[in-house]
Amino acid sequence: MDKLIIEGGYPLKGEITISGAKNAALPILMASLMVEKGCTFFNVPQLRDIRTTLNLLEHLGCEVEKKEKSIRITPHALKPEAPYDLVRTMRASILCLGPLLAVLGEAKVALPGGCAIGARPVDLHLKGLEKMGASFTLDEGYILGRCKKLQGAHIYFDFPTVGGTENLLMAAVLAEGETILENAAREPEVVDLANFLIHCGADIKGHGTSIIKVRGVKKLKAKEYKIMSDRIEAGTYMVAAAITQGELILNQCPIHSLDAVMSKLTDMGVGFEILDQDKVKVKPFQEIKSVDVITAPYPGFPTDMQAQIMALMCLAQGAGTIKETIFENRFMHVLELVRLGADIRLSKDTAFIRGVKALKGAPVMASDLRASASLVLAGLAAKGKTEVRRVYHLDRGYENMEVKLNQVGAKIKRIKE
Numbered sequence: 001m002d003k004l005i006i007e008g009g010y011p012l013k014g015e016i017t018i019s020g021a022k023n024a025a026l027p028i029l030m031a032s033l034m035v036e037k038g039c040t041f042f043n044v045p046q047l048r049d050i051r052t053t054l055n056l057l058e059h060l061g062c063e064v065e066k067k068e069k070s071i072r073i074t075p076h077a078l079k080p081e082a083p084y085d086l087v088r089t090m091r092a093s094i095l096c097l098g099p100l101l102a103v104l105g106e107a108k109v110a111l112p113g114g115c116a117i118g119a120r121p122v123d124l125h126l127k128g129l130e131k132m133g134a135s136f137t138l139d140e141g142y143i144l145g146r147c148k149k150l151q152g153a154h155i156y157f158d159f160p161t162v163g164g165t166e167n168l169l170m171a172a173v174l175a176e177g178e179t180i181l182e183n184a185a186r187e188p189e190v191v192d193l194a195n196f197l198i199h200c201g202a203d204i205k206g207h208g209t210s211i212i213k214v215r216g217v218k219k220l221k222a223k224e225y226k227i228m229s230d231r232i233e234a235g236t237y238m239v240a241a242a243i244t245q246g247e248l249i250l251n252q253c254p255i256h257s258l259d260a261v262m263s264k265l266t267d268m269g270v271g272f273e274i275l276d277q278d279k280v281k282v283k284p285f286q287e288i289k290s291v292d293v294i295t296a297p298y299p300g301f302p303t304d305m306q307a308q309i310m311a312l313m314c315l316a317q318g319a320g321t322i323k324e325t326i327f328e329n330r331f332m333h334v335l336e337l338v339r340l341g342a343d344i345r346l347s348k349d350t351a352f353i354r355g356v357k358a359l360k361g362a363p364v365m366a367s368d369l370r371a372s373a374s375l376v377l378a379g380l381a382a383k384g385k386t387e388v389r390r391v392y393h394l395d396r397g398y399e400n401m402e403v404k405l406n407q408v409g410a411k412i413k414r415i416k417e
């Protein structure tokens with residue numbers, strides 16, 4: 001398992017180009033199961049989770065052609081089974097359920113286990129698909145789903161689930177009749193999926209709001225599509241500029257989907273200069289001071305930025321709180337940050353962070369994707385050397401993070417173990 005050795009204390013300066021969004025690419029690649037003639041995708045990030053998704057699509061019967069700047073996916077004789085060995089490494093594999101039911105009328109998907117950040121059930125996915133005519137049984141850890149032809153339905157989500165909205169949206173585009181998704185997720189990645197499906201001929205309205213209306217069509221036409229930029233990667237590098245008291249220009253940055261993050265960082269003393277519609281300069285304009293954060297579904301502050309802003313708060317003036325409302329166990333990075341000298345106390349779903357003058361490098365352990373990003377950010381500012389172990393977590397969601405950071409002045413070495 002690789003580790004990163006970070007020598008802290010170097011203000012970052014230069015330009016970073018943001019890659020394609022992992023959480024938009026995953027559902028969009030799964031949706032290609034529903035497009036007979038095959039689609040070509042651009043700006044797909046080179047990540048572990050993408051490789052897992054492409055392996056799963058090949059296992060399901062798709063032809064995957066990787067070129068230097070694009071990936072083409074053509075479904076052939078599709079099979080209904082997503083095996084445990086693939087699903088257990090990536091919970092988002094459940095996103096093949098809707099497309100398989102829509103195209104084959106059957107699916108056998110390993111029930112995703114829990115993960116470091118919580119139980120993460122899929123009950124809302126199944127409840128919605130049952131309303132569309134699917135029936136499910138659970139057998140030896142697999143979800144077995146069957147349906148004749150999915151029927152449009154009026155579905156209300158108890159919680160604006162991102163994956164649930166994406167699964168039901170994909171199922172609905174080829175269903176008979178109209179589907180209404182109420183209390184749907186509004187995340188930009190859901191909008192990107194909807195835009196791809198519309199580009200292929202789907203009839204979708206209201207994406208990006210909490211009520212999405214879909215009128216089923218007979219088939220989808222093969223198209224090319226460019227995946228949106230990754231707002232969480234961009235937010236992570238905004239924090240990197242702030243925590244090192246540096247100055248970064250982010251290219252291909254989805255500024256319009258980062259309001260909550262940029263607003264919080266501005267409150268903390270980070271300055272933004274918009275240089276173009278997708279280009280922004282990030283530079284602290286004063287001593288970073290602490291704030292209070294509550295994570296929430298989009299357009300609220302994203303849970304996927306919680307660990308990263310916590311790293312910044314560890315070195316801010318004053319004290320602040322972070323309340324995590326989306327996942328029940330998304331504070332695995334706290335004890336590791338404390339090993340670096342942070343002053344953080346936990347009480348149920350809230351972390352109390354008191355800024356300290358400096359962090360001191362030490363060996364730390366990554367536990368999940370965003371926790372590992374938080375430890376890298378803290379390491380960039382900590383005095384001395386920080387060793388971040390199990391960086392395979394980081395590789396799931398960040399394309400060449402240490403390469404991008406070293407290009408703007410960081411001192412990071414990857415040790416292959």
Ligand code: EPZ
Pocket residue numbers: 022023024026092118119120121122123124125126159160161162163164189303304326327328369370397
């Ligand atoms: C997506 O996960 C993202 N993953 C997550 O990003 C992100 O943190 C999350 O949305 C929230 O924004 C991808 O897009 C691949 P949810 P997802 O369904 O779809 C509960 C990252 O770091 N829930 O909105 O799994 C669930 O347990 C990852 O890139 C149910 O109870 O999120 C959780 O507590 C981490 N029943 C909450 O809702 C369900 O059927 C949010 O889940 C579905 C969800």
